Amino acid sequence: MSDVLHDKTVGPVVTGPRAWAFDRPVGRRGYCWWYLDALSDDGKHGITIIAFIGTVFSPWYALARLAEGGTGGDPHDHCCLNVVLYGTPSRWAMTDRRRHALRRDADHLAIGPSALSWDGTTLTVNIEEVTAPIPSRLRGTVRLHPAALSTRRFTLDTHGRHEWQPIAPRSRVEVELESPTLRWSGAAYFDTNAGAAPLEQDFRGWDWCRAALPDATAILYNAQRRDGSEISLALRATDDSALTDFAPPPEFELPRTLWRLRRPTRAEGPARVTRTLTDAPFYSRSEIHTRLLGRDAAAVHESLSLDRFRSPLMFAMLPWRVPRPLR
Template sequence: MTDWAFDKAVAKRGYAWWYVDALSDDGRHGITVIAFIGTVFSPWYALARMAEGGTGGDPQDHCCLNVALYGAPRRWAMTDRRRGALRRGPDFLQIGPSGLEWDGNALTIRIEEVTAPFPSRLRGVVRVVPRAVSTRRFVLDSDGRHHWQPIAARSRVEVALESPALRWSGPAYFDTNEGTAPLEQDFREWDWCRAPMERETAILYNAQRRDGTAQSLALRVTDDGRVEDVEPPPERRMKRTLWRIARPTRSEGAAEVVRTLVDAPFYSRSEIRTRLLGQDATAVHESLSLDRFRSPAMFAMLPFRVPRPLR
């Protein structure tokens, strides 16, 4: 697992994250878990990067486990923690009381968090079992500062939470991103989606770079972990969020929002219906406006959703 080991070096002002999302087989529930070193959407990390004449920012002093539950009940936790909360090795990552561990066959995530903005316990275990692990990596920007790897696009998840009491299983996805510069430095916006199907998974990754160039990835991932390029489908536009965030995507037919999972001032995550690889599919879709994130108004709003302990 050298390409995505949890003890990889993270550059000053940079970041690394490991991302898991899943929807339940019955369609009632969903979860996203993101482990960050250098919490890219933390107002505290953004302010730290402004220090030292704009060259500050220790990613290890801003780490977190972001957990979001969808359906009923809904929960959100994203506590930005200091470097004393971080322990890691090639196959484990501990952030405060929560942690991730890879045993060669499955990723086990032990969650022990407090929700925001209204405090409650979020506790339990999420186990992700890949059908295969992919090794292909992608450069997302023109200068080679940002990389993405779909580690296990075809996985199964078992969710067993104690608080709130909740158990379910379903198709899951696992990837990682890393970079040596802030996202907002090199990107204006991006959208992404993954659509699991019976024998393959489609992934789309579209980025509008700050230098005026763009990238559009369209991929097919098979059960043996092969990641193959396919022709990007035509561009589609879906209904904007309540915060007026655009939700562009690509689809071989109509694409529409089934439900909005996260509606934030600069970011959305949605469940959509789309058509990819010649098949109708339910997909998880994300849309990110980094111009919105750069706004000073965000720094006043985000601490309510991203608290930071005093020690």
């Protein structure tokens, strides 16, 4: 069974700074994350930043949820700022931190020494992290300037436990890093996901894609639910904050990754992978060339297998990439 979601919103409509909602409640075994990605105008660099409360891909949080007869897991005791640089230089940081590292209100979110803040027009991310598995400093500032804010939220599962909000699909970003030394600007995207249950409980996997076009950003979100049903979203975001549905394009299968992970997507014509940004056993992020809304476009694409993630083998591999301080 497949769903194409039209005009499906949940929760109150929010405007202004409350669209960021850094202080939203996160329940036991749940999660909330804020996701930013950007590619430089010259095509040489990229960045992804994800602020987690309840680090969904942390082996430490997964083990905590198994405690107390499978009902454990305090998301506030597993939070992190995941920062990934693509191109040269490349870097990865994802430190799973304890609850004393978390401080937040409606417009500010601090996780350890790093922080996000919203001043009414700009999202500023101050990064102070240590990379893994080889330790080095990752320090600097990223500023996101949204063209507009969207207030639509979408439920992703049949039980209403998981939701997604594309907050600022059309944005510009300025990256100014001190360590490593790097400066660039480019088109960016910003959204948030939240849930009241582990992802792997309700989903087998999903693929997502966003393509920045001259007059709009096309967003695709396809998820395979654990109950056998599916959801396929196709959205067009414009600079006036409108977020409208369009008919999902035909399915298209991109080449598998080196880990043999599938990379399904939807496109109006042939699509191809131009650069694999992240290649992990259960997750991939790629830069692709596709066709959406009648135009050829460069796009960011991700594919996630939660069947693979829930494998015990993943819990043995992930600590090398997701360290956790002793206190």
